Amino acid sequence: MMINGLLLVVVEMVIVVGLPGFPSVEGLRMDYYYMSCPFAEMIVRNTVDSALRRDPTLAAGLVRMHFHDCFIEGCDGSVLIDSTKRNTAEKDSPANLSLRGYEVIDNAKEQIEAQCPGVVSCSDILAMAARDAVVWSGGPAYDIPKGRKDGRRSRIEDTINLPPPSFNASQLIDIFGKHGFTAQEMVALSGAHTLGVARCSSFKQRLSNQDRSMDSSIAKMLSRTCSRGDNAEQPLDPTSTDFDNAYFGALQGKAGVLFSDQALFSSPQTRGLVNSYAMNQAMFFFDFQWAMIKMGTLDVKEGSGGEVRSNCRRIN
Ligand code: HEM
CATH class of the missing domain: 1.10.520.10 (Peroxidase; domain 1)
Structure with a gap:
């Protein structure tokens, strides 16, 4: 009887609040x-x-x-x-x-x-x-x-x-912090850039600033893209229709497309997280899904x- 009662309470909790551990919002x-x-x-x-x-x-x-x-x-x-x-x-x-x-x-x-x-x-x-x-x-x-x-x-x-793509890691931590996110959650969410593209207008400033956080071959590639105009598109990571952790590997190779992406690896505040996600895709997936639910x-x-x-x- 007691076990049945307990089971009922647990089932009710899952139905009303959501799965245990998930952020519950009224x-x-x-x-x-x-x-x-x-x-x-x-x-x-x-x-x-x-x-x-x-x-x-x-x-x-x-x-x-x-x-x-x-x-x-x-x-x-x-x-x-x-x-x-x-x-x-x-x-x-x-x-x-x-x-x-x-x-x-x-x-x-x-x-x-x-x-x-x-x-x-x-x-x-x-x-x-x-x-x-x-x-x-x-x-x-x-x-x-x-x-x-x-x-x-x-x-x-x-x-x-x-957040604009010109933000550095502290600015990103700050703006996400205002919405209640930790630095780790911010880095996990940035991993959404494993999908999709950016237009030249979002990164061309890096070229005129001669941004040193960029590998020279990436700088050449971004210049080539921009030679086709402000709306020319550059994949944000090498596998831009696959949701994987290649984005973090690209940041380790100084091949991030946006300044704000590369900033996550440039800054000691967030570099460790980039390294962890680049090494461990399961950890990235786990943190990403929680941060998305939040x-x-x-x-x-x-x-x-x-x-x-x-x-x-x-x-x-
Ligand atoms: C960390 C701060 C972020 C900044 C500064 C940022 C900035 C940008 C910029 C500038 C672009 C390219 C837009 C263009 O050139 O047309 C972009 C694309 C994209 N962003 Fe972010 N973003 C951030 C976080 C996020 C987050 C949290 C998500 C989702 C959870 C996200 C998802 C995407 C996706 C999927 C694309 C590709 C869009 C497409 O191909 O149409 N971004 N982002």
Whole structure:
């Protein structure tokens, strides 16, 4: 009897709070849509899957979009909102102009609305899509709590709080610290640069500054990319559609693309973490998934603090 009782309490805890050890946030639950929209996760997964089969590089876009959503006003889908005549939204800020994958979110939302209208928030769809993009690319598989609500504010001026690629390690530690992250979590999250590309405009300053943290062959490669213009793209690591730890190995070889990436190896504050993740992919995956779950709960809105948008691009 006692054992049965204990089991019940444990099962209840897992259902209400989430898995033991996961950061618990009021209003969020792993099984949030279990009754109200049981196929939501599957619809997102299938939508991401077919989009990435057509264009594997979109995985990077979805992961980055989730980060840019969460860092500005919390994970509330504010990055998805279109500008109007009266309001220039976050997505039109220079820091967000190269975000990609909006149509994947729209597509999943449309299918979900057809099954359970007004139930699943755009911020949850984005969080699930980013997670599925990581798994699809070969990264860790993990569950995330759901139940975020969508915000009603999206202003270009708020995006000033995104970290620029000119930041050094102390500045990165500081800005992530303001959101409650440790230096280790910041370095693990930066490992998302195992996916995707940067445009010349994000690293050309390193060339004119003759940045000494760069290996000369990388400097030549970046110059070649920039000879094709500001929007020319450079993969952030040698395996830019595979989620692996090659990014950290590249930093050890002074082959990071962004100044802010290479800064993680240049600084004694974070170099040890780069070395650990370069040596031990399992450790990187483990830390990355935890940091992503934490990032996905930043300042989430619940109840009257938000809404469930019916179109992710517009406030209801
Ligand atoms: C540590 C501070 C960070 C800085 C300074 C930074 C900066 C940048 C910049 C400048 C780019 C290239 C944008 C372009 O040229 O179009 C980029 C790309 C990217 N970032 Fe970050 N980032 C940071 C952290 C993160 C985090 C925490 C994530 C996700 C968890 C992330 C995910 C990505 C991805 C996946 C791309 C590639 C996007 C694509 O190919 O479309 N970044 N980042």
